[in-house]
Structure formats: C-alpha cells, structure tokens
Amino acid sequence: MATTTYSTENAAGNLTARALREGFYAGLVAFGLFFLFVGLETTQNIRNELVLNQRWGLLAIFVAVAAVGRFLGVLYLQPWIASRKAARAAVVDKAAPEGFFVRNFSKIAIVALVLMPPVVVSLVGVQGSLKWVDNFGIQILIYVMLAWGLNIVVGLAGLLDLGYVAFYAVGAYSYALLSQHFGFSFWVLLPLAGILAAFWGMILGFPVLRLKGDYLAIVTLAFGEIIRLVLINWTEVTRGTFGISSIPKASVFGIWSFDVGAANNFAKVFGLPMSSAYYKIFLFYVILALALLTAYVTIRLRRMPIGRAWEALREDEIACRSLGINTVTTKLTAFATGAMFGGFAGSFFAVRQGFVSPESFVFLESAIILAIVVLGGMGSLVGIAVAATVMVGGTELLREMTFLKAIFGPDFTPELYRMLIFGLAMVIVMVWKPRGFVGSREPTAFLHERKAVSGSFTKEGHG
Amino acid sequence: MSALETNAMNQDPILKVEHLSMRFGGLMAINDLSFEARRGDITALIGPNGAGKTTVFNCVTGFYKPTMGMISMTQQSGKKFLLERMPDFEITRDAKVARTFQNIRMFSGLTVLENLLVAQHNMLMRASGYTILGLLGFAGYRRAKEQSIEIAKHWLEKANLLERADDPAGDLPYGAQRRLEIARAMCTGPEFLCLDEPAAGLNPRESLALNELLRSIRNETGTSILLIEHDMSVVMEISDHVIVLEYGQKISDGTPDEVKNDPRVIAAYLGVEDEEVEEVIEEIQEIQESDGEQGGKH
Ligand SMILES: Nc1ncnc2c1ncn2[C@@H]1O[C@H](COP(=O)(O)OP(=O)(O)O)[C@@H](O)[C@H]1O
Ligand SMILES: [Mg+2]
Numbered sequence: 062m063a064t065t066t067y068s069t070e071n072a073a074g075n076l077t078a079r080a081l082r083e084g085f086y087a088g089l090v091a092f093g094l095f096f097l098f099v100g101l102e103t104t105q106n107i108r109n110e111l112v113l114n115q116r117w118g119l120l121a122i123f124v125a126v127a128a129v130g131r132f133l134g135v136l137y138l139q140p141w142i143a144s145r146k147a148a149r150a151a152v153v154d155k156a157a158p159e160g161f162f163v164r165n166f167s168k169i170a171i172v173a174l175v176l177m178p179p180v181v182v183s184l185v186g187v188q189g190s191l192k193w194v195d196n197f198g199i200q201i202l203i204y205v206m207l208a209w210g211l212n213i214v215v216g217l218a219g220l221l222d223l224g225y226v227a228f229y230a231v232g233a234y235s236y237a238l239l240s241q242h243f244g245f246s247f248w249v250l251l252p253l254a255g256i257l258a259a260f261w262g263m264i265l266g267f268p269v270l271r272l273k274g275d276y277l278a279i280v281t282l283a284f285g286e287i288i289r290l291v292l293i294n295w296t297e298v299t300r301g302t303f304g305i306s307s308i309p310k311a312s313v314f315g316i317w318s319f320d321v322g323a324a325n326n327f328a329k330v331f332g333l334p335m336s337s338a339y340y341k342i343f344l345f346y347v348i349l350a351l352a353l354l355t356a357y358v359t360i361r362l363r364r365m366p367i368g369r370a371w372e373a374l375r376e377d378e379i380a381c382r383s384l385g386i387n388t389v390t391t392k393l394t395a396f397a398t399g400a401m402f403g404g405f406a407g408s409f410f411a412v413r414q415g416f417v418s419p420e421s422f423v424f425l426e427s428a429i430i431l432a433i434v435v436l437g438g439m440g441s442l443v444g445i446a447v448a449a450t451v452m453v454g455g456t457e458l459l460r461e462m463t464f465l466k467a468i469f470g471p472d473f474t475p476e477l478y479r480m481l482i483f484g485l486a487m488v489i490v491m492v493w494k495p496r497g498f499v500g501s502r503e504p505t506a507f508l509h510e511r512k513a514v515s516g517s518f519t520k521e522g523h524g
Numbered sequence: 525m526s527a528l529e530t531n532a533m534n535q536d537p538i539l540k541v542e543h544l545s546m547r548f549g550g551l552m553a554i555n556d557l558s559f560e561a562r563r564g565d566i567t568a569l570i571g572p573n574g575a576g577k578t579t580v581f582n583c584v585t586g587f588y589k590p591t592m593g594m595i596s597m598t599q600q601s602g603k604k605f606l607l608e609r610m611p612d613f614e615i616t617r618d619a620k621v622a623r624t625f626q627n628i629r630m631f632s633g634l635t636v637l638e639n640l641l642v643a644q645h646n647m648l649m650r651a652s653g654y655t656i657l658g659l660l661g662f663a664g665y666r667r668a669k670e671q672s673i674e675i676a677k678h679w680l681e682k683a684n685l686l687e688r689a690d691d692p693a694g695d696l697p698y699g700a701q702r703r704l705e706i707a708r709a710m711c712t713g714p715e716f717l718c719l720d721e722p723a724a725g726l727n728p729r730e731s732l733a734l735n736e737l738l739r740s741i742r743n744e745t746g747t748s749i750l751l752i753e754h755d756m757s758v759v760m761e762i763s764d765h766v767i768v769l770e771y772g773q774k775i776s777d778g779t780p781d782e783v784k785n786d787p788r789v790i791a792a793y794l795g796v797e798d799e800e801v802e803e804v805i806e807e808i809q810e811i812q813e814s815d816g817e818q819g820g821k822h
Contacts, residue, residue, distance in 0.1 A: 365648075365652055366652060367649065367652075367654075369634075369641060369642050370642060370645050372633070372634060377630070379629060380631065382587075382616075383622070383624075384616060384622075385616035385646050387617075505641075507689070511690070512635075512691065514634070518633045519632075520633055
C-alpha cells in the first residue's frame with residue numbers, strides 16, 4: 062500500500078517492527094472505516110421501531126483480519142513476491158517444457174468427466190450423487206456449451222453479442238412448445254431447436270450486421286430483450302410469466318423412458334430402486350455429448366476456410382473485403398452457427414428443468430456467458446471451460462458454505478454474494494491476465510512448426 | 525525481356541477510368557479524371573500529398589462509390605466489368621482486382637501462412653462445398669488445401685518470408701509486412717494489382733527488394749500493376765507509364781521520361797504558384813539544354 066521502501070530496511074528485526082507498525086495502522090484504518098458500517102446496524106422490530114444493534118464482535122473480526130492480514134503481508138508476502146519476481150527475471154522466459162498434465166489437459170478432462178457419475182455414485186450413493194451430477198456437472202456443462210457457442214461469435218468472429226440468451230430462449234421454447242403441442246420427442250426437437258435458433262440468428266443478423274462495435278452490442282442487447290418481452294406478453298402461446306410447465310422428459314432414444322408410470326422405465330427395466338438420479342446422470346451424458354460436439358465442430362470449423370475468415374474478420378474487416386471475402390455472409394454464418402449451439406443448449410435446458418419461463422432468459426444470463434468467454438480467453442476452448450468451471454462451480458460452491466453462517470450469523474446467505482464475488486473475480490482475473498486464462502491462439506495451419514500466437518498480437522474485433 | 529514482349533503484344537487497356545469525380549462534402553477530391561492502364565504495364569500514379577491518389581484507388585477497388593464517372597476493367601478473357609457498380613469484395617472476387625493499403629492492414633494475430641490462406645478464401649470455399657463437403661472430409665477439399673499451401677509457399681518464397689511462415693504477422697518488421705501484404709494480394713489470383721505507396725517507410729535495401737518483387741510479379745504472372753508512389757527513383761526505375769495528379773486533376777500522363785520533364789509536374793512538385801509556372805518552364809528548358817550539351821542522361 063503506502064510504504065514501499067525496501068532498500069533501507071533489510072534487517073529482519075527492522076522488518077518485523079515495520080510489519081507490526083503497519084498492521085497496527087491497518088487495524089486503525091479498518092476500525093475507522095467499519096465502525097459505522099459493521100459495528101452498528103439499524104433494524105426495524107415488530108412494532109416498526111428503529112432499533113440500533115451493536116455488533117462489536119463482528120467489528121472486531123473485521124479489524125483483526127485487516128491488522129493481521131497487513132502484518133503477515135508485510136512480513137511474509139511482500140518479500141516472497143519480491144524474491145519470486147527476482148527469480149522470474151533471472152530465468153527470462155525460459156519456458157519449461159509443458160508437463161504431461163498440461164499437454165493432455167483436454168483428454169484427461171474428458172475422461173474425468175465421463176467417469177464422474179459412476180465414481181460419484183460409488184462414493185456417495187445414488188441419491189447423494191444428485192447434487193454433484195446435477196447442480197455441479199450439468200449446470201457447469203450447460204454454461205460451458207453456451208460459452209463455447211458464443212465463443213464462435215465473440216471469440217472467433219469478434220462480433221460483440223450481448224443478446225445471446227435470446228437464442229437459448231428460442232431453443233428452450235421451441236422444445237417446450239413443440240413437444241407439448243405435437244408430442245415430438247427430444248431427439249427430434251433437439252436438431253429442430255438448433256435450426257430454429259440459427260434461423261432467428263440469421264433474421265437478427267441481416268439488419269444488424271451492418272452495425273459495428275458498440276452499436277452492434279446495443280442492438281443485440283435490445284434483441285435479447287425483445288425476445289424476452291415477446292415471451293412474456295404473447296400469453297396465448299407462451300403463457301407469459303407463468304411459463305410452460307410439465308415439459309416431457311427425454312428418453313434414451315425411445316428405448317428406455319424416465320417417466321415414472323411408463324412400462325419401459327429405466328429403473329424398472331434394470332430392477333433398480335426408483336430415483337430421479339438416473340435421469341440426471343443420463344442428462345449429464347447428453348449435455349456432455351452436446352458440449353463436446355460444440356467443441357469438435359468449433360475445432361473443425363477453425364481449420365476450414367470459413368473459420369479462418371471469421372478470425373480474419375476479427376483482425377481486420379476492411380482487409381477481408383479487399384481479399385474478396387463477403388463479410389456479410391461470413392458474419393451471418395458466425396451468428397447462425399453460434400445461435401444454433403445456443404438453441405441446442407436451450408432445448409436441453411427445457412428438458413432438464415421441465416419448466417421454462419421468461420425469467421430464465423434475462424440479460425444477466427447473456428452477461429455471465431459473455432464474461433465466461435472473456436475470462437477464458439477469447440477463442441480458447443480450454444480457457445473457456447476452465448472459466449465456466451471456476452465461475453459457475455464457484456457460485457454453486459457458495460451454496461455449500463453453510464459454515465459461514467457460524468461466523469456471520471444465522472441469517473447470512475452466501476448465495477446472495479454470488480454476483481459480488483463474480484464481479485470481484487472478474488476484476489482480479491482481468492488485472493492479472495488481461496487476455497483471459499488462455500490468451501494465446503493456436504494457428505490453424507503451419508509449414509515448419511506449430512507455434513502459439515501470443516495474445517498481444519490478436520485483436521478483439523470491433524464489430 | 526519478356527515484359528517488353530508482353531507489352532508489345534497487349535497494348536489494350538486493362539483498366540479504363542473515364543470522367544471520374546469524387547466529392548466529399550464541399551471538397552472535390554477527384555475532378556473529372558480520365559486515364560488508362562495498359563495490360564502488362566506497371567502504371568504509376570504520382571502527385572503531391574492530398575492530390576487524391578488514394579481516393580482513386582478506393583474508387584477503383586469499390587471502397588468508395590464515385591460521385592460520377594465510369595471505371596471499366598477488361599480481363600484477359602475479354603470479360604468486362606463496370607467496377608463503379610460492384611461492391612468491394614466482388615471487385616476482388618470476380619473482376620480480379622487486388623489491392624494493398626497505404627497503412628498496412630495485416631491480420632496481425634494470424635500467422636504469415638494463415639494470412640495467405642485467408643486470401644484464397646473463395647477458392648477454398650468452393651472446393652469445400654461451402655464448408656459442408658469439407659467438414660465431411662471430401663478428397664477434393666484436401667487437394668485444394670494442399671494446393672493453397674503450395675501457392676502460399678510460392679509467394680512466401682518470392683517475398684523472402686519462407687522462414688517466418690509460422691510467426692504472427694504482427695511480429696514482422698515493417699518492410700516484411702509490406703511484402704507480405706503484396707504476397708497476400710497476389711494469393712487472390714489478381715489480373716490487376718493496386719499498390720498504395722508500397723515503398724513508404726522502407727529502408728534502401730528493403731526498397732530494392734520490393735522493386736525486385738514487383739518486377740517479378742509483372743514478368744512472371746503478367747499481372748498489371750497500378751502503383752502509387754512518392755519515391756521518384758522507384759517510379760522512374762520500374763514504371764512503364766506515369767500519371768500525375770494534382771488537386772484531383774490529371775496534370776500529366778506519359779512515359780517516365782516525358783513526365784519527368786513536364787514543367788507542370790516539376791512545378792507541382794516544387795510547389796510553385798501558377799503565375800510562376802512560365803518562369804519555371806523557361807528555367808527547366810535551359811537546364812535541359814545544358815544537360816543535352818553535356819550528353820548526360822538522368
Ligand atoms: N473519406 C474521406 N472523407 C473526406 N475527405 C476525404 C476522404 N478521403 C480522402 N479525403 C480527402 O480527399 C483528398 C485526397 O486524399 P487522398 O486521396 O488520400 O490523397 P493522397 O493523394 O495523398 O492519397 C484529401 O484532401 C483528403 O482529405
Ligand atoms: Mg494516399
């Protein structure tokens with residue numbers, strides 16, 4: 062913070078004294094800051110009277126954290142950082158050969174994901190696995206898939222889309238409505254939902270893609286809101302804010318069903334005890350397959366002329382036109398492809414929840430998906446998957462932190478701090494790694510050797 | 525020299541600009557300009573800063589829609605295109621006119637090789653059945669892909685960039701980026717190549733390498749070149765035909781020698797007032813006479 066004069070104070074005793082002094086000051090500042098904020102609280106009692114609560118214990122915790130933190134920081138953390146900096150300067154970019162784990166990260170991750178449900182079931186039992194497979198596994202994978210889909214638009218083509226959730230909504234409502242009205246199964250409607258979303262992507266794209274940068278962002282944001290408002294107000298079809306409930310479940314390709322009454326119920330056929338966990342495990346594999354499909358198509362498309370044109374578009378649109386590339390159709394294909402994966406994810410969302418309502422498709426969802434793409438490193442599939450796991454998994458973990466109630470009192474609900482922590486994490490990551498977790502870019506073709514392109518050369522796109 | 529032979533054979537114009545005008549608000553950036561570029565020639569477009577050279581380029585390549593006038597391009601096959609009616613990307617794709625920019629426009633986050641592959645987008649798109657056949661792994665696409673890499677390699681060699689093929693384009697020094705931009709334009713398979721100040725900012729050695737590249741493009745592919753250039757030594761050395769612009773109007777048109785001795789050109793370059801042009805003309809004639817007596821050549 063304030064004092065950064067290392068050179069004169071080298072002796073260890075000196076350092077401890079300084080640490081003590083600064084710790085004391087930090088405690089003092091914290092006391093001054095938090096005295097009114099934390100130490101005193103006003104609430105209304107049952108007779109509507111204003112009551113002043115005194116929370117000296119909590120205030121003491123705050124002050125102690127600040128003082129001890131500053132003390133330890135000065136005494137240990139700062140010298141450690143300084144020595145690390147010196148060590149790193151000495152090594153000078155001698156990148157160590159990547160370890161086995163880093164090189165094969167994606168393969169290991171896929172195998173781990175495939176094995177996860179059986180392992181979890183064997184550890185915590187069928188009923189206990191619900192939380193891990195559903196709240197963590199499926200939830201994270203949905204966001205991974207959405208972020209990978211948006212990555213095509215934002216990360217590759219460089220088109221800032223703030224209304225991606227609209228396509229998610231189109232996919233979800235396509236499945237919800239068509240399955241209820243026409244009784245089509247999930248496996249028929251999944252591709253159809255993707256196609257419908259892609260179609261809407263084109264419809265939106267046509268007028269919008271003449272715009273650039275901020276203007277494009279604002280119009281896509283508006284489009285997302287329009288779709289949501291249509292869903293709310295077109296009550297004859299969508300039932301407005303009530304949403305559509307009792308959406309049919311998916312089946313294992315029509316062979317085994319998960320409906321409780323059905324003759325070919327999965328648990329019945331295999332003589333297992335009835336549990337909704339089997340359905341969730343099945344859905345886990347479905348979303349895993351869908352997400353991997355998204356990744357596979359993205360990887361393949363990047364090496365095709367169209368994918369290269371997307372990235373070229375991100376780098377310089379005018380140069381693209383000077384090379385004879387029709388930028389309008391190129392942008393449209395990016396938009397439609399991204400929207401299609403959003404539609405797939407949407408229909409999966411509907412089948413998983415069994416209920417859709419416009420509330421699930423608010424702007425905040427678009428913002429979270431975009432944040433994941435940016436945090437992960439635009440264009441990098443691995444980075445985005447890591448970002449989704451950290452961000453979505455982290456916020457899910459908050460629900461688990463009931464022990465915090467012991468510290469902050471029984472009415473403390475950690476979930477409420479979700480967005481606060483999310484925002485804080487974004488600021489930290491962006492300061493620490495401005496290009497996201499994986500800032501470099503894999504070239505799509507090479508002559509002599511494949512060298513990753515440093516993030517300092519790639520552009521973010523401006524339209 | 526093969527260039528001379530092609531010149532002799534093809535004296536038909538590849539590009540014909542007629543009564544071209546371009547107005548920006550109250551400014552007439554180009555005023556009733558007409559000129560021709562002959563097939564197989566290197567035609568230079570010169571003139572002081574702000575004369576409207578880049579604007580002419582932007583009109584020819586479709587980045588600006590001219591206020592008035594006609595720009596027609598005739599391909600080797602005899603096919604004719606009215607460029608002022610076509611959108612920019614079709615001018616490159618169908619009429620086969622490629623261009624570079626005064627301020628280099630690289631795909632700096634793509635590698636050098638990828639830059640050249642992007643330039644072959646249309647060919648590769650067709651070969652990949654607009655992505656669908658390519659995704660399914662058809663052999664036709666694989667062949668086209670290998671061919672596109674061969675083409676890229678050819679131009680990398682010409683531009684002397686082969687060793688840097690896998691580096692990010694943004695990592696190249698300025699002169700190499702200029703050459704890469706030209707190589708990239710050539711990868712679109714143009715019949716007519718427009719270069720906007722390719723030698724600007726180059727050191728003498730890079731400038732020489734550039735001349736070499738331009739000559740080999742003209743001689744080996746028969747591509748006609750329209751060149752904006754400030755460096756008179758480059759213009760005089762490699763161009764077959766020079767057009768001089770000032771304030772959006774053509775003030776001279778001819779071989780390098782003719783233009784060099786045109787008093788209006790000299791006046792324009794020296795920045796002389798209109799009334800003084802007469803004096804300058806006399807002075808120049810005197811100089812030329814004394815030159816002639818010495819038998820010296822420029
Ligand atoms: N897009 C534009 N909008 C307004 N004025 C322009 C535009 N492009 C060029 N001009 C003006 O046209 C004139 C010619 O510019 P330019 O063609 O760039 O000259 P140069 O011969 O140096 O390449 C200049 O006065 C310039 O300011
Ligand atoms: Mg210019």
